[in-house]
Amino acid sequence: MSQNWKISRRTMLRGAGAAVALPMLDVMSSNAVFGKEAVAPPMRMVSLFMPNGVNPATWDVKGEGADYEISESLSPLRDLRDHVSILSNLDNTGAGGHVGATSGFLSGIKMKNGVLGISMDQVIARHTGNKTRFSSIVLGTEPPRQGNAGAGLPIAYANTVSWSSPNSRISPEINPQVAFDRLFRTGENAVEEAKELRSVVDLVLEDAKRLKKRASRNDGHKIEEYLSSVRNVEKQIDSTLNPPTREWVPPTTPELVRPPAGIPARRDEHVKMMMDLLVLALQTDTTRVGTFMLAHGFSRCNFGFMGLKGDHHTISHHKNQNDWLSEYTAVTKYYVGQYAYLMEQLQKIDEGGSNLLENSVVLFGSGLKDGNGHVRSNLPILLGGHGAGTLTPGRHIKFAPGTVLPDLHLSLIQRFGVDVDTWADSSNTLANL
Numbered sequence: 015m016s017q018n019w020k021i022s023r024r025t026m027l028r029g030a031g032a033a034v035a036l037p038m039l040d041v042m043s044s045n046a047v048f049g050k051e052a053v054a055p056p057m058r059m060v061s062l063f064m065p066n067g068v069n070p071a072t073w074d075v076k077g078e079g080a081d082y083e084i085s086e087s088l089s090p091l092r093d094l095r096d097h098v099s100i101l102s103n104l105d106n107t108g109a110g111g112h113v114g115a116t117s118g119f120l121s122g123i124k125m126k127n128g129v130l131g132i133s134m135d136q137v138i139a140r141h142t143g144n145k146t147r148f149s150s151i152v153l154g155t156e157p158p159r160q161g162n163a164g165a166g167l168p169i170a171y172a173n174t175v176s177w178s179s180p181n182s183r184i185s186p187e188i189n190p191q192v193a194f195d196r197l198f199r200t201g202e203n204a205v206e207e208a209k210e211l212r213s214v215v216d217l218v219l220e221d222a223k224r225l226k227k228r229a230s231r232n233d234g235h236k237i238e239e240y241l242s243s244v245r246n247v248e249k250q251i252d253s254t255l256n257p258p259t260r261e262w263v264p265p266t267t268p269e270l271v272r273p274p275a276g277i278p279a280r281r282d283e284h285v286k287m288m289m290d291l292l293v294l295a296l297q298t299d300t301t302r303v304g305t306f307m308l309a310h311g312f313s314r315c316n317f318g319f320m321g322l323k324g325d326h327h328t329i330s331h332h333k334n335q336n337d338w339l340s341e342y343t344a345v346t347k348y349y350v351g352q353y354a355y356l357m358e359q360l361q362k363i364d365e366g367g368s369n370l371l372e373n374s375v376v377l378f379g380s381g382l383k384d385g386n387g388h389v390r391s392n393l394p395i396l397l398g399g400h401g402a403g404t405l406t407p408g409r410h411i412k413f414a415p416g417t418v419l420p421d422l423h424l425s426l427i428q429r430f431g432v433d434v435d436t437w438a439d440s441s442n443t444l445a446n447l
Contacts, residue, residue: 053261053262054262054402055262055365055366055368055370055373055402056142056145056262056299056302056373056402057302057373057374057375057401057402057404057429057430058296058302058303058304058370058373058374058375059135059138059142059302059303059304059374059375059377059426059430060292060296060303060304060305060306060356060374060375060376060377060399061120061134061135061175061304061305061306061377061378062305062306062308062352062353062356062376062377062378062379063116063119063120063175063305063306063307063308063311063379063380063381064308064309064346064349064378064379064380064394065112065116065172065308065309065310065311065312065313065326065327065380065381066112066313066326066327066329066330066345066380066382066385067330067380067382067383067384067385067386067389067394068087068342068343068346068380068383068384068394069087069332069339069342069343069346069384070383070384070392071339072085072086072087072339072343072346073085073087073088073346073394074102075088075100075102075410077410078409078410078411078412079409079410080408080409082100082409082410086343086347087343087346087347087350088100088350088396089347089350090347090350090351090353090354091350091353091354091396093354094354094357094358094398095408096407096408097357097361097371097398097399097400097407097408098357098376098396098397098398098399098407098408099396099397099398099405099406099407099408099409099410099411099447100395100396100409100410100411101395101396101397101411101413101422102392102395102410102411102412102413103391103392103412103413103414103415103416103417104392104393104395104413104417104418104419104421104422105390105391105392105393105416105417105418105419106118106119106122106381106382106390106391106393106418106419107122107123107124107418107419107420107438107439108121108122108123108124108125108381108390109124109125109167110388110390111167111388112172112311112312112327112381112382112385112388113167113168113169113171113172113311113312114167114171114381115311115380115381115382115388115390116171116172116174116175116311116312116381117130117167117171117172117175117177117311118130118381118419119175119311119379119380119381119419120133120134120135120175120176120177120305120423121133121134121175121177121423121438122134122418122419122420122423122437122438122439122440123438125167125171128168128171128181129180129181130171130177130180131177131180131438132177132178132179132180133175133176133177134423134426134427134437135150135152135175135176135303135305136150136176136177136178136184136303137427137432137434138150138303138426138427138430138432139301139302139303141430141431141432142302142303142430143301143302143303144258145258145260145261145262145302146258146299146300146301146302147197147258147300147301148197148295148300148301149301149303150176150301150303150304150305151187151193151197151292151295151300151301151303151304151305152174152176152184152185152186152187152304152305152306152307153186153187153188153193153288153291153292153304153305153306153307154174154186154187154188154288154306154307154308154309154310155188155281155284155285155288155307155308155309156188156307156309156310156313156315157188158170158173158185158310159172159173159310159312169312171183172310172311172312173185173186173310173311174186174307175305175307175311176305186305186306186307188277188288189276189277190273190274190277190278190284190287190288190291191272191273191274191275191276193288193291194270194272194273194291195272197291197294197295197300197301198270198294198298198300260299262299263299264297264298264299264365265364265365265366266297266363266364266365267298268294268297268298270294273287273291280319281315281316281317281319282319282348285308285352286352286355288306289306289352289355289356289359290359292304292306292356293356293359293360293363293370296360296370296374297363297370308349308352309326311381312327313325313326313327314326314327314328317341317344317345317348320344320345320348322341322344322345323341324338324341326345327385329341329342329345330342330382330384330385330386331385331386332385332386333386334386342385346394350378350396353376353378353396353398356376357371357376357398357399360374360376360399371398371399371400372399372400372402372403373399373400373401373402374398374399374400374401375397375398375399375401375404375405375426375429376397376398376399377395377396377397377398377426378395378396378397378398379393379394379395379396380393380394381393392415393419395419395422397422397447401429404429404447405429405447406447411446411447413444417442417444418438418439418440420437420438420439420440421440421442421443421444422444423437423438423440424436424437424440424441424442424443425443425444425445425447428443
């Protein structure tokens with residue numbers, strides 16, 4: 015049904031030298047612009063990465079379609095089952111081990127000599143990013159790690175799942191206050207600081223470009239990665255100095271509360287704080303693409319706040335010991351619970367006849383099925399939200415064995431209107447989502 019009869023909620027009664035705002039009326043539409051066609055809420059892409067795999071015995075569900083029996087690990091989703099699908103038989107085509115499984119989670123590419131490929135979230139961000147202050151945000155909770163994880167892959171490559179180019183990783187921001195300031199700080203001080211920073215960035219770029227001409231191939235990759243980071247800073251500066259014209263104005267205005275300085279001591283508080291920042295960024299249309307690494311891809315995070323004894327990586331190599339398997343399941347349920355929390359928060363946000371969860375694609379999963387043997391087939395993958403009507407959640411979707419994760423990547427990329435026919439080694443899409 016057409017809603018051309020709607021008027022803007024910002025309509026005012028005007029007279030000589032005066033303007034009086036009207037109260038909220040039925041004739042008003044939160045997204046309508048007076049005299050113009052209403053603009054529908056945009057679709058958002060959210061990706062949550064969980065490291066170290068799961069206990070298959072407590073993850074896998076029985077039954078297919080809408081009548082599946084929910085498993086122990088997925089029990090936090092019981093009240094959200096109409097808004098999420100469980101995807102089975104998707105295989106990771108990235109390199110082996112925790113590091114390769116992490117780097118391939120959103121790229122689907124097997125890393126060679128530190129070269130990977132742009133990740134799915136960043137392809138979508140390039141397509142939608144000209145409409146928001148930030149093309150994407152990448153958040154995390156653990157600081158970057160160094161060292162070697164075996165198989166010739168440095169642990170540093172498990173620091174992120176987001177790649178802006180084959181040589182350039184995007185480091186997650188883990189400090190809540192820094193992330194908040196980057197996303198929401200505006201005003202005269204921010205503009206002046208951006209102008210000062212631009213001059214510094216210009217100098218750095220010129221020096222780096224000159225150095226790259228004399229560098230070896232290996233150093234050239236490192237410099238290119240550095241340049242990519244600097245270019246991201248440039249984009250942030252430009253978004254402050256020249257904010258994009260808004261085609262869609264969110265109908266709700268959240269309260270922006272700046273987080274305290276530093277990293278929260280309790281892990282659960284830290285995760286919740288970053289999750290809330292992610293929701294704020296999407297709600298305010300500051301960005302339409304958010305990626306959250308719940309932990310480092312080789313995470314040794316301790317879950318003492320839950321009464322668990324082992325660190326996550328050690329637990330994942332459980333050797334089928336019952337006590338470790340029990341802890342492994344407990345950690346997975348915690349992370350699935352955070353996913354549920356995110357979707358609950360998105361569902362609460364009105365967008366004028368729909369809610370933010372209905373207008374989002376919310377991917378969750380790990381690059382490994384079972385950490386014990388670095389199993390990369392039949393990954394634990396969840397797909398939540400309704401994708402502005404492009405998804406039909408509420409089911410267990412069991413694909414043919416051997417279906418690859420890049421098939422899902424390509425299917426989601428195309429739903430955002432990106433004109434690509436292939437992704438990684440895939441040219442197949444998954445119609446039944």
